[in-house]
Amino acid sequence: MERISDPCIRIGFLVNPIAGMGGRVALKGTDGQFAEAVRRGATPVSTNRATTALRPIRDLPLFFLTCSGEMGENALRESGIKDYRIICQCPSRSSAEDTRRACHDFMNEGVSLILFCGGDGTARDVFSVVEDHIPILGIPSGVKMYSAVFGVNPVACAEIVTHLNEAVLRDSEVVDVDEEAYRRGMLATRIFGFARVPVLPLKTQVGKQIFDEPDEELAKKAIALFFSEILRDDTLYILGAGTTTAEIASNLGIEKTLLGIDVIKGKVLLARDADERTLLSFLSHGEKAKIVVSPLGAQGFIFGRGTQTVSPVVLNQVGVENVIVVATPHKLAETRMLYVDTGDEALDRAFGDSVLVISGYRMGQRKRILHPTTSNQGGPKH
Amino acid sequence: MKTKILLDEGEMPRQWYNILPDLPTPLDPPLHPATRKPVTPDDLHAIFPMELIRQEMSPMRHIPIPEEVVEILRLWRPSPLYRAFRLEKALKTPARIYYKYEGVSPPGSHKPNTAVAQAYYNMKEGIERIATETGAGQWGSALAFATCHFDLDCTIYMVRSSYAQKPYRKIMMQVWGAECFPSPSTRTNAGKAILEKHPDTSGSLGIAISEAVEDAATHKNTNYSLGSVLNHVCLHQTVVGQEAKEQLAKEEVYPDVVVGCVGGGSNFAGISFPFAGDKLKGKHKDVDLVAVEPAACPSLTKGVYTYDYGDVAGLTPLLKMYTLGHDFIPPAIHAGGLRYHGASPLVSRLVHDGVMRAVAYHQNEVFEAAQLFARTDGIIIAPETAHALKGTIDEALKCRESGEEKVILFNNSGHGNFDLSAYDAYLQGKLEDYEYPADLIRESLAHLPKGP
Numbered sequence: 001m002e003r004i005s006d007p008c009i010r011i012g013f014l015v016n017p018i019a020g021m022g023g024r025v026a027l028k029g030t031d032g033q034f035a036e037a038v039r040r041g042a043t044p045v046s047t048n049r050a051t052t053a054l055r056p057i058r059d060l061p062l063f064f065l066t067c068s069g070e071m072g073e074n075a076l077r078e079s080g081i082k083d084y085r086i087i088c089q090c091p092s093r094s095s096a097e098d099t100r101r102a103c104h105d106f107m108n109e110g111v112s113l114i115l116f117c118g119g120d121g122t123a124r125d126v127f128s129v130v131e132d133h134i135p136i137l138g139i140p141s142g143v144k145m146y147s148a149v150f151g152v153n154p155v156a157c158a159e160i161v162t163h164l165n166e167a168v169l170r171d172s173e174v175v176d177v178d179e180e181a182y183r184r185g186m187l188a189t190r191i192f193g194f195a196r197v198p199v200l201p202l203k204t205q206v207g208k209q210i211f212d213e214p215d216e217e218l219a220k221k222a223i224a225l226f227f228s229e230i231l232r233d234d235t236l237y238i239l240g241a242g243t244t245t246a247e248i249a250s251n252l253g254i255e256k257t258l259l260g261i262d263v264i265k266g267k268v269l270l271a272r273d274a275d276e277r278t279l280l281s282f283l284s285h286g287e288k289a290k291i292v293v294s295p296l297g298a299q300g301f302i303f304g305r306g307t308q309t310v311s312p313v314v315l316n317q318v319g320v321e322n323v324i325v326v327a328t329p330h331k332l333a334e335t336r337m338l339y340v341d342t343g344d345e346a347l348d349r350a351f352g353d354s355v356l357v358i359s360g361y362r363m364g365q366r367k368r369i370l371h372p373t374t375s376n377q378g379g380p381k382h
Numbered sequence: 383m384k385t386k387i388l389l390d391e392g393e394m395p396r397q398w399y400n401i402l403p404d405l406p407t408p409l410d411p412p413l414h415p416a417t418r419k420p421v422t423p424d425d426l427h428a429i430f431p432m433e434l435i436r437q438e439m440s441p442m443r444h445i446p447i448p449e450e451v452v453e454i455l456r457l458w459r460p461s462p463l464y465r466a467f468r469l470e471k472a473l474k475t476p477a478r479i480y481y482k483y484e485g486v487s488p489p490g491s492h493k494p495n496t497a498v499a500q501a502y503y504n505m506k507e508g509i510e511r512i513a514t515e516t517g518a519g520q521w522g523s524a525l526a527f528a529t530c531h532f533d534l535d536c537t538i539y540m541v542r543s544s545y546a547q548k549p550y551r552k553i554m555m556q557v558w559g560a561e562c563f564p565s566p567s568t569r570t571n572a573g574k575a576i577l578e579k580h581p582d583t584s585g586s587l588g589i590a591i592s593e594a595v596e597d598a599a600t601h602k603n604t605n606y607s608l609g610s611v612l613n614h615v616c617l618h619q620t621v622v623g624q625e626a627k628e629q630l631a632k633e634e635v636y637p638d639v640v641v642g643c644v645g646g647g648s649n650f651a652g653i654s655f656p657f658a659g660d661k662l663k664g665k666h667k668d669v670d671l672v673a674v675e676p677a678a679c680p681s682l683t684k685g686v687y688t689y690d691y692g693d694v695a696g697l698t699p700l701l702k703m704y705t706l707g708h709d710f711i712p713p714a715i716h717a718g719g720l721r722y723h724g725a726s727p728l729v730s731r732l733v734h735d736g737v738m739r740a741v742a743y744h745q746n747e748v749f750e751a752a753q754l755f756a757r758t759d760g761i762i763i764a765p766e767t768a769h770a771l772k773g774t775i776d777e778a779l780k781c782r783e784s785g786e787e788k789v790i791l792f793n794n795s796g797h798g799n800f801d802l803s804a805y806d807a808y809l810q811g812k813l814e815d816y817e818y819p820a821d822l823i824r825e826s827l828a829h830l831p832k833g834p
Contacts, residue, residue, distance in 0.1 A: 230822045363713050366815040
């Protein structure tokens with residue numbers, strides 16, 4: 001298991017000062033909406049959130065590299081942290097470009113972790129620079145936090161930083177939400193990429209005879225091994241995005257795209273990064289097909305409106321009964337319910353109230369499904 | 383209207399009920415793992431006393447319980463039969479719910495019913511020590527209790543994770559004078575081999591069985607003992623059902639439904655076989671016998687009825703039973719006693735023939751039932767037992783729908799006083815609903831060993 005084991009930990013720290021401002025004035029995100037948020041009376045919240053996360057760790061032997069003023073320096077100072085150096089001067093009205101510039105500087109300084117305070121937009125900006133080269137951890141302060149890179153709350157982030165040498169690095173989704181669509185009450189998401197995120201291993205539930213598999217990579221291999229046993233040569237498999245489906249393909253000797261939808265049959269790759277039309281052309285011959293997907297994002301989407309390739313048309317053709325959901329026990333432990341919102345209500349209902357998720361070798365877990373019709377709001381509940 | 387229906391000590395059954403002769407055709411015999419021919423008594427004598435081997439294959443319908451065994455069983459038997467008035471009221475059901483409470487035994491479960499008998503027969507044949515395995519320790523503590531009454535030494539290989547994480551059962555075993563080792567241990571070749579390869583392993587029941595069997599096979603003064611699955615174990619448990627039948631007769635009722643949980647199957651066999659015998663003989667054709675198992679390890683509801691090994695390593699005789707495959711490792715559900723890939727050949731056969739039926743439940747709904755029972759009737763039951771309770775509640779709710787005043791009997795096989803961490807996990811919403819993906823697995827079960 002990969003971990004952060006640097007004895008002198010240097011952390012790149014930044015705050016998106018406007019993150020979360022739109023929430024209380026019903027703007028559902030502040031991308032390009034700062035002036036409107038201020039006009040509606042919004043006040044900055046992220047520095048306070050950051051300070052809450054920093055206070056418990058102020059006496060730890062950490063060294064912070066940060067940005068000037070509201071983009072980091074203020075929160076560090078207010079939380080009583082003295083060991084920091086400003087490496088990036090930022091204007092008072094900061095932008096996504098400032099976030100990206102700071103991340104470039106953090107990378108050049110060789111930090112062990114980037115701790116940022118913001119929402120999905122900030123996560124996307126940070127990830128666009130550092131990709132999977134440096135672990136990142138988000139202090140949640142945004143309006144939308146569908147990405148799986150955030151701590152549950154600021155205090156949980158402090159706990160992860162405190163126990164960084166025990167934390168395990170996990171591939172976690174950075175989700176790109178279409179803010180324009182979101183403001184219209186539609187949740188259209190797509191996976192932007194997979195960041196490396198430190199997580200404290202689950203306090204493993206001790207059964208009477210065995211422990212749960214503590215290593216997520218081994219859990220993925222167990223799922224892949226099971227899949228190789230149930231694979232049928234006469235069936236077309238549409239593999240969704242994610243690291244678990246990638247492991248399934250890898251175990252069959254196939255290199256799969258991480259973010260795309262790939263098609264395999266008889267252990268042969270038929271299409272990489274397939275679009276809806278490609279999928280429908282494969283299905284037009286009436287072949288037996290199964291869709292293999294992993295819940296994505298912090299909310300555990302099985303199918304969101306952003307999964308446009310596996311559209312309602314594709315799903316109806318394959319049949320809901322031929323959808324195989326796979327996920328590691330770790331992912332499932334953090335995702336109490338799964339979410340289906342294809343945009344086609346009848347199709348959503350066809351999934352029923354629960355789904356069996358394959359979570360290991362010859363083992364699954366029954367998980368509840370939340371439909372948009374059972375929720376009072378446009379997005380999924382936590 | 384009585385809450386507790388009690389028998390005098392003199393009313394305790396003096397014979398075990400053997401269902402074998404009441405089967406319409408003989409039970410398929412266990413097969414030798416090497417020759418695939420039916421095992422002979424000599425094959426088994428290396429690790430079992432002759433009397434237990436005789437009982438395993440006996441054609442006699444009734445087998446006397448030795449006086450020395452009765453004397454010890456009398457410490458808690460006859461166990462009480464309760465009427466669960468408060469549960470009935472909470473469920474608003476016209477059904478009458480009775481339960482046989484086996485948690486009154488010193489080790490807190492039904493397990494000593496067979497442990498005492500097994501220890502006795504080993505003592506009679508000059509055996510000085512018994513080796514066994516235990517997962518969480520319910521069986522190990524029952525055997526420790528039993529052996530101390532016959533001055534036998536007892537060696538228990540306890541799965542290492544439980545040894546470290548659930549110390550109270552281990553302490554009980556030690557109080558009763560047994561020695562308890564975390565498995566894998568350095569005492570056996572099987573244990574050493576595993577430790578060499580995986581020094582940090584948390585162990586498994588399969589490994590512990592291998593260690594205990596090796597210990598027994600390599601020491602002349604030592605035998606092996608198994609706490610479930612086998613015919614003689616089911617036989618010894620029939621005191622439960624026989625007593626229950628007497629107690630219900632005092633209430634002038636006969637059950638419409640009999641419910642028990644199934645791991646290996648002995649506790650369900652114990653409560654149900656005396657009633658299954660009536661059904662087979664045509665005396666009570668309609669009695670509904672319901673085996674309840676976990677959805678995470680559903681051998682009776684989702685397994686295949688075929689010959690398979692009794693252990694993970696494939697060292698034991700092949701048994702004809704419902705199985706999920708001997709290499710299936712069930713997930714870490716809290717009902718550890720139900721984590722077995724197969725089921726008793728007798729229970730399997732009766733389910734296969736339609737004399738009994740089986741249902742499966744998820745962990746959370748089972749604990750929900752257990753919490754309700756704790757609040758209505760007071761007893762915090764073992765997670766295994768809670769499966770039987772859940773099956774009972776569902777039958778009682780059906781009666782609410784239909785208006786039927788059925789008599790439902792379930793085996794309350796043990797208390798859960800050492801399982802409070804499981805209740806804690808339930809209360810905190812941390813229990814996962816594991817489920818065996820039967821549809822996907824069906825075609826991958828082709829690797830089971832072929833029968834004769």
